[in-house]
Amino acid sequence: MNSINVNIDLSFKQLVEAVKQLSPKEKLVLNDVLWNESMEIPVEHQALVLGRIQKARQNPNRLVDWDEASKSLKL
Secondary structure: OOOOOOOOOOOHHHHHHHHHOOOHHHHHHHHHHHHOOOOOOOHHHHHHHHHHHHHHHHOHHHOOOHHHHHHOOOO
């Protein structure tokens, strides 16, 4: 892999424009780098998600298909 050292001031918009110039493969690598960093998930958030998973398993009929749910959203 090629390495690049960059030390320039960029606005967020400029950074986005630079990322748009990457190849699809480079964008995937960048995505992996950004999301593979160690992230601390608060215990409260973990409990909330686990509770929702448990409710879904106990009553799968309570789940709504995304296409149906999106029709009821006010955007």
